[in-house]
Amino acid sequence: MPQAIHFISIGGSAMHNLALALQQQGYIITGSDDEIYDPSRTRLQQNGLLPTETGWFPEKIHAGLDAIIVGMHAHQNNPELVKAQELGLTIYSYPEFLYQQSQQKQRVVIAGSHGKTTITAIILHVLKHHNRTFDYLVGEQIDGFETMAKLTPDAPVIVIEGDEYASSPIDSRPKFLHYQPHIALISGIAWDHVNIYPTWEAYVDQFESLAEAMPKAGILAFDESDDMLDVIGQKERTDITKIPYEAHPSEIVSGQTYLLTRQGAKIPVQLFGEYNMKNIAGAMTVCDRIGITEDQFYAAIQSFKPVALRLETIAEKTGAGSASRILFRDFAHSPAKVEASTEAVKKQYPGQKLLTVVELHTLSSLTKAFLGEYKGTLNAADQAVVYFNDHTGPYLDSADPITSEDVIEAFEYPNLHVFTDSHALQAYLLKQHDTAEIFLLMSSGTFGSLDLALLGNELL
Template identity: 75%
Template sequence: MSQAIHFISIGGSAMHNLALTLQQQGYIITGSDDEIYEPSRTRLHQHGLLPTETGWFPEKIQPGLSAVIVGMHAHKDNSELVKALELGLTIYSYPEFMYQQSQQKQRVVIAGSHGKTTITAIILHVLAYHNRKFDYLVGEQIEGFETMAQLTPDAPIIILEGDEYPSSPIDSRPKFLHYQPHIALISGIAWDHVNIYPTWDEYVDAFELLAEAMPKAGILIFDESDDMLDVIGQKDRADITKIPYLAHPSSSVNGQPVLLTKSGMSVPVQLFGQHNMKNIAGAMTVCDRIGITQEQFYEAIPTFKPVAMRLEKLAETDHRVLYRDFAHSPAKVEATTEAVKHQYPERKLVAVVELYTLSSRNKAFLDQYKGTLDVADQAVVYLDAHSPDNHTASITADDVIKAFDRPDLHVFRNAAELEAYLIQQRDTTGVFLLMSSGSFGGLNLKAITEK
């Protein structure tokens, strides 16, 4: 008989993808949520998994359920969760469930403050290119893959993007601690979650725990140029192999980024910037450890396309180019701005960053952005006036200008004014870079792209 699994907050990006892959494996899936946005809504609907009404319904929690998977969107006092606890049902966070299902597989975890989605996506692309059998969990929808998660009975290996956010409403441990990886890559550490890790030391501790939790004969791969990772990478554990990596040597031929190989070949790639050369080197190091040769890696990498919103080119003419990037933390904003300026040194660059996350709108954290937009010819910061929390209202334009240490910085709080400003810059600007994990207050990117 098929096992029945209920999802509390099925609308989440990771949650609904896990629900879809389990349905494909023959599980009976049910779920609830109090809000379901696109694309989750359409995808759940297509597979007959969209709840008939939004909200929480304790009557859905029956003794016959094999398991309940609870997402971070639910609260501790969620009526379905309370009922599941009362019935003594098996309750998992999704990282716990992924671990349970992959105990017989080789587990590879990609962690770090930045680059993990791109590194994971590169590894998946290379494995798929060479027709390898694998399972995975990745934090963004990537080209060539129907879902963001896959679990099958026979794949010998699973590639997991592991983040440091809490696992569930009743489990505050970082998600990646559940995976117990045989191979772990840590791409870099940049404190950008003040709301979860109030101090730098607490943030670093999470990554040290990840390194310490690895089983014997584990392999820890880390960015050698990141000072904090040096500390983690050099911790005394004789039973773990430590492999540092540096950015892959690269160049540009007629504006086309190329990887420079040891054999003297130039391999064209669709990624640019020093941080992406690190991402490529990290992915290549992992691939080497799971049976992909350098030659096979170089054969596959030219067809890898940037993940959505990771230096994604939205539009290009002979004179102008528009990029969209997920960058929001200080380290990411600085690395992305520098990468774009380096790629287009002769063109005027207008760089726009939205202070969208709770950390970035925390007045005490603002100073971390000092100098991050220095290489842009014109720098812009967007703060949504309609933000639901009270942090934004207390931050003035002067606070932002002072924090970024850039007197000529433009600060906008209204999407229409930002749009008008960008269009006004059209004839004098060669490169536009929009950075945010949000939507710039609903800015009409399609209209801007066309204009």
């Protein structure tokens, strides 16, 4: 008899992918949510898992269910969750469930404030390129994979992107603490999620806990150029192998980045920037420990495409010589990511004028106490713009909302332009055709539904 599992908040990114993965393995899946957006909506519908109506329905919870998986979108007083607790049903967060289903596998967990999606995606790409059998969970849809999760009985290894966010509404522990990895990689630490970790120390403690909780004979890889992470990584731990790594040697020739191998070869890659060279080195370190040779890694990495919204080219026009006009879209929103992406693009196109636009979109970035973390992050740009919407939920939820003057003071960038109206932002950008050649838009949001197609056509 197949197991019956109900998902509370099935519309979440990881949640709906796990639901699809379990359905493919023969589980009986049901779910509820009070709001479901694309691509989750379409994918659930295509597989017959879209709830007939949105909302929470305690009558869906019954003693015949083998387990409940609850997502972070639900609240502690969610009526379905309350009913499941009353019935004494087994309730998992998705990281707890993933661990339960992978106890017989080698577990590889990629953690860190930045780079974890790209590192995970590179590892998956390399394994697939060489026809290895593996399971996975990754935070974004990646090229060459139909779903963001795969969970099978036979795969000997599972690669998991592990974040530090809370596991569920009834479990505040970071997701990555549930996985008990045999191999863990921490890519870097930069303060984030201030609504959960109000201080830098509280945030760092989560990564310290990850390193401390590793089982014996575990392997901990870490970016040794990150000072705080180096302190955590180099600490002596019984039966834990420490593997520090640094950026892979590389060079840029006419706008093309090449990896420089120990044998003197030059390997062309579609990624660029110092932080991506670190991502490649981290992925290579992990691949070495799960049976991928250097030659195999280099053969596969050449065809790896950047993860969507990670320095993604929206529009491009190649000019005479090496001159180009390019519009990049990047998911960068935290201070460390903003600085790294800005510096990467400027270094890749050193002779061209770079205009960067940052949207302050998350609760952290819209909090006055956190805003100072952005100081100097745009210094590599020739022109800089910051946008925030002062009518959105995160802004209105902030206990101490920011002003344009606060932004100008925090960034300390000469002639910084700040907009709170997306129409005014778009009008300004459309006038910059002759002032810049490279345009970098960074946000985890949409810049107030900015028309990127129109921008691409007009600017390029």
